[in-house]
Amino acid sequence: MPDDEPAGADADAGVEEGNTDGADRGTAAEGLDDVDPDQLRPVIASGELEDGDRVIAEIDGREIAVFRVNGELYALLNYCTHQGGPVCEGLLSGTLGMDEDGTFTWDREGKVIACPWHGWEFDITDGYHLASERYRIPTYPVTERDGQIYVVL
């Protein structure tokens, strides 16, 4: 475990990872075992965040939301890239899609957050706006250990 690495460098790496590759972006504890403990910010006790719930915490001056969906944890900044609305306080649901026959489908249930101000939809697993990669909510690695949920800053 590279505990001797400077915390700043590791923190940058963690955020960088989150911003470039949603699949590896600390959706669960895996891959975060080697995080410097100094980077861990406690958010809530594991038992207090049930599946389907979210918590919004003030961490180092930032409002960060942690969601637990289908057993996975996701952390996003509670600040909408559109006009600064409290995006993570909106409706967490799915969205309409369409299959090849032109029939409406209900997709991504539990993974789509709609900003309560103007309704922009973002995928909480990678922070991207559903309509355009030009817009993205910052995401953070998140991990759960010893009965506690942490985001990595």
Added chain:
Amino acid sequence: MSSSGSKTQQIRSLSDLEVVVDTDFHLTERQEDFLPYLDDPFDSLLNRETGGDDYGFLSSLFPSHGMLGPVTIGKVDNPPVRTKRQVLDGKELIEWDRAIVTPTLNLYLGGVHHHELAAALASAYNEWILDEILDPDEGIYGAAVVAPQRPAEMAEEIDDRADEEGIVAIMLPSSICNPIFGDDKYHPIYRAAEDARLPIMMHNAAGATMIRFPSQWQAMKRQLPIHVTAHPMMHMVNIADMLTQGIPERFPDLEFVIQESGLGWYPYFMRRMDHDYRAAKYDAPLLEKMPSEYLADQFYLTSQPVEGDDDPAYLQSVIEAFDGQNNLMFSSDYPHFDFDMSEEILKTIRGNFEVDEVKNIYGETAEDLFAF
């Protein structure tokens, strides 16, 4: 005259402004807020504890579009603005010093079928805002609503409300009206507002605007308003629907040429489509790109009738705003009455575009598209 540089330095944030006036700050009134303010006979008719089964119809006296909007499906969480306290909450967020509160439900007032009731509802709404909402000491001003169905009565309503503290405008709900607002029928409203020195605010209700299009078209008694509006409006209606239904996605090799509508509406429409789509991706699930990108890739515009041909700065900015250097094609429309001579654009734009760009507009883009 100060330069634009010093202008921006003087005003860096809202706090550098002496006053901020919000000229369209909506209440989200419900029927139940202002129905108690109805006068008789409608008070006795509708505000009863018992009697009658309304089959659900009277729960909305206003026409309902029944569309799935971001608010109705919960994707947008609009805070209610039905009390003075809630107006003040909004004041804090938007940071105005003064606002003119405008209605939401009553924007649909023109669609209320019972005309006498429509007039009574306007009056009840006005009574409600005067009683419960307006407060000039807090900067809360209002527009008195009038029902377009009953102009003579509404002229009296304007006379009655004009001197009330806090009323600074008249709200004429502008969709669903029939006939349209050039008709003599509306003169009493205009005269009363003019006499009272109150500006008339016009605000459509998106969900009901189209209800009366055919009859509104019939109500246009001259060619000028038809010709000015018909071409760009019809294109907007069709293209907005084509994009929403994913036509360019289903037919990715198909190209469209939009004709005879002038230029300025097109860059506006591109941006307005993108603006709304970003909040309603779910409504157009087939799209993989922003609407403006489909327009840039698969749509072309022909030039006639070029508006603003005496204003080179305008034409240059409009053409650049939709990449007309690559999407605009010269057209004359000869021999129709509003045809353009070949030099019409050239003489205005030649100093502002590269040689290649002018060549594109006059023929190269068409050479490619039509594969002669």
